[in-house]
Amino acid sequence: MQLYTRRRLTHWLVMVLSVVATAFGLLWLVLVLSTLVINGVGAIGPSLFTQMTPPPGSSGGLLNAIAGSLAMTAIATLVGTPTGILAGTYLAEYARGNWFGEVVRFVNDILLSAPSIIIGLFVYEVMVIRMGHFSAWAGAMALAIIVIPVVVRTTEDMLRLVPGALREAAAALGAPKWKVIVMIAYRAAIQGMLTGVLLAVARISGETAPLLFTVLNNQFWSTNLNAPMANLPVVIFQFAMSPYADWQSLAWGGALLITAAILLLNITARMLAAWSSFKP
Amino acid sequence: MSAEGTALARGAARARRGTLPDRAFHALTLLFALLVLLILSGVVFALISGALPALGEFGFGFLTTQAWNPVTEKFGALAPIYGTLVTSAIAMLIAIPVAFGVALFITELSPNWLKRPLATMIELLAAIPSIIYGIWGLFVLAPFVQQYIQPALIETLGQIPGIGLLFAGPPLGIGVLTAGFILAIMVLPFISSIMREVFETVPAVLKESTYALGATTTEVVWQVVLPYTRLGVVGGILLGLGRALGETMAVTFVIGNSHRIHASILQPGTTISAALANEFTEAVGDLYLSSLIALGLILFAITFIVLALAKLLLLRLDRQAGR
Numbered sequence: 001m002q003l004y005t006r007r008r009l010t011h012w013l014v015m016v017l018s019v020v021a022t023a024f025g026l027l028w029l030v031l032v033l034s035t036l037v038i039n040g041v042g043a044i045g046p047s048l049f050t051q052m053t054p055p056p057g058s059s060g061g062l063l064n065a066i067a068g069s070l071a072m073t074a075i076a077t078l079v080g081t082p083t084g085i086l087a088g089t090y091l092a093e094y095a096r097g098n099w100f101g102e103v104v105r106f107v108n109d110i111l112l113s114a115p116s117i118i119i120g121l122f123v124y125e126v127m128v129i130r131m132g133h134f135s136a137w138a139g140a141m142a143l144a145i146i147v148i149p150v151v152v153r154t155t156e157d158m159l160r161l162v163p164g165a166l167r168e169a170a171a172a173l174g175a176p177k178w179k180v181i182v183m184i185a186y187r188a189a190i191q192g193m194l195t196g197v198l199l200a201v202a203r204i205s206g207e208t209a210p211l212l213f214t215v216l217n218n219q220f221w222s223t224n225l226n227a228p229m230a231n232l233p234v235v236i237f238q239f240a241m242s243p244y245a246d247w248q249s250l251a252w253g254g255a256l257l258i259t260a261a262i263l264l265l266n267i268t269a270r271m272l273a274a275w276s277s278f279k280p
Numbered sequence: 281m282s283a284e285g286t287a288l289a290r291g292a293a294r295a296r297r298g299t300l301p302d303r304a305f306h307a308l309t310l311l312f313a314l315l316v317l318l319i320l321s322g323v324v325f326a327l328i329s330g331a332l333p334a335l336g337e338f339g340f341g342f343l344t345t346q347a348w349n350p351v352t353e354k355f356g357a358l359a360p361i362y363g364t365l366v367t368s369a370i371a372m373l374i375a376i377p378v379a380f381g382v383a384l385f386i387t388e389l390s391p392n393w394l395k396r397p398l399a400t401m402i403e404l405l406a407a408i409p410s411i412i413y414g415i416w417g418l419f420v421l422a423p424f425v426q427q428y429i430q431p432a433l434i435e436t437l438g439q440i441p442g443i444g445l446l447f448a449g450p451p452l453g454i455g456v457l458t459a460g461f462i463l464a465i466m467v468l469p470f471i472s473s474i475m476r477e478v479f480e481t482v483p484a485v486l487k488e489s490t491y492a493l494g495a496t497t498t499e500v501v502w503q504v505v506l507p508y509t510r511l512g513v514v515g516g517i518l519l520g521l522g523r524a525l526g527e528t529m530a531v532t533f534v535i536g537n538s539h540r541i542h543a544s545i546l547q548p549g550t551t552i553s554a555a556l557a558n559e560f561t562e563a564v565g566d567l568y569l570s571s572l573i574a575l576g577l578i579l580f581a582i583t584f585i586v587l588a589l590a591k592l593l594l595l596r597l598d599r600q601a602g603r
Binding site: 008028029118148176181258 | 298299301302304305306308309310311312313315316317319320322323326327329330377378379380381382384385386389398400401402404405407408409410411412413414415416418419420465468469472496497498499501519522523525526527528529533553556557560561573576579580583584587588591
């Protein structure tokens with residue numbers, strides 16, 4: 001009977017601890033998000049989207065930073081998505097069970113989790129030093145390198161979920177392999193692949209470290225992709241670290257904006273994945 | 281007859297090789313798969329060539345000295361390496377038990393309708409960008425730690441001889457402990473989602489037969505689920521460790537950036553990635569820049585080993601599950 005009591009006691013203790021751990025995890029989500037809303041809402045207003053980043057002590061907005069971030073994210077997505085999809089297609093359709101595929105998959109997984117600041121260093125060495133100056137192109141390339149492994153991974157996973165019977169049916173009708181892939185497999189896996197792209201966009205829209213030594217920052221409006229450009233993450237970093245209250249307030253506004261966009265992208269991606277025709 | 285035969289043979293050969301667009305598409309996808317390899321080898325090559333001047337100047341001593349003086353151009357990586365390892369260790373100490381608790385709750389205790397929303401909410405912690413954790417850590421967490429947690433630690437653990445050294449000094453708020461704590465929150469979702477996934481691979485029959493023998497949920501998890509998923513759990517922990525080692529912005533905000541090794545974890549320090557983020561754009565002089573790139577190389581080497589190990593363990597688990 002004593003043994004039984006002891007076992008029951010351990011059992012209840014572990015159960016309570018596991019509930020506490022879950023509450024502990026959720027607590028931080030609530031705390032971080034509520035702090036963001038409390039501090040950021042005051043800075044959100046029309047001027048945030050219509051004015052440039054101000055010098056300390058005067059009012060302004062984040063227009064140039066928002067535009068810069070959108071431009072670089074768009075270029076990175078445009079470069080990274082096709083690259084990732086094609087490489088993922090190779091892994092799923094042509095490299096099943098061969099050693100070269102295993103190597104590419106391994107390397108891709110390393111890139112997927114490699115510290116993003118290392119990617120920034122790489123682009124600095126390859127582009128910034130060669131060109132002699134910081135530029136939005138370099139920043140977009142650094143972001144594209146972060147997009148690629150995410151898209152490769154989801155494309156491969158999603159293509160593998162497409163039933164073989166679909167491919168065989170198409171092949172039996174005489175479709176060549178490339179047509180089977182592009183017109184059958186892609187169409188069947190499109191939601192999943194789109195999910196991957198959305199998650200990749202969400203991931204790069206908050207990336208700061210690789211931008212620090214590639215685009216730098218720019219206090220003014222600039223559409224020159226060959227020059228430093230303002231961008232939200234680096235502006236938030238500089239403004240939050242500054243001693244000026246109005247800069248800090250803008251940093252909170254920008255932080256709220258980025259987080260809201262990223263959470264929205266994530267939730268959309270998850271809903272899309274839930275709708276997709278083939279579930280893992 | 282024979283002409284027909286060769287035509288047939290030619291047709292069969294073409295079908296095997298595929299038509300021209302077929303081969304072109306194959307080559308195109310292969311090209312982009314090669315590009316993935318090219319990026320990683322480019323990263324390795326760029327880091328090594330950039331780090332060579334510093335490594336040539338300081339040799340092996342670069343790893344073992346803690347001097348970091350841009351004026352006299354004496355650089356050693358010991359303090360950032362130490363900071364990186366200690367903050368990650370603190371993060372793992374906190375994150376592993378919590379992640380285990382979360383995974384346990386979601387897989388074994390939670391009612392079915394709650395599983396998905398809970399898992400999603402924990403995973404959203406991973407979606408919040410690093411810089412947001414940084415600004416939150418600097419303005420909210422650090423003052424809280426300074427006012428309540430650090431004085432309490434100094435008065436209790438700090439008074440014990442021996443380990444008291446770890447908790448000595450004035451309460452500054454920012455420092456190694458705060459950085460480690462933020463890292464713990466950031467890697468928690470990575471570890472717990474992998475633990476949850478591998479826990480779900482345990483065959484129901486195994487768990488049910490243990491329950492049928494009269495085991496409690498705790499005993500089922502401890503004696504059936506954990507042994508069955510050992511590799512995956514360790515893989516998930518290593519993956520989280522890889523994240524913690526390379527995390528940049530959040531740490532940069534709260535660690536205090538001092539290139540000195542303090543015994544106390546309440547004092548400021550630095551990590552490899554924080555040193556890079558803070559100093560890289562302001563580094564003048566080739567040797568300074570090269571030393572920073574050498575730091576990057578060390579970080580890459582450490583994370584590469586940890587991630588490769590994680591990947592191999594998870595791969596073995598996949599084989600074991602027959603996937």
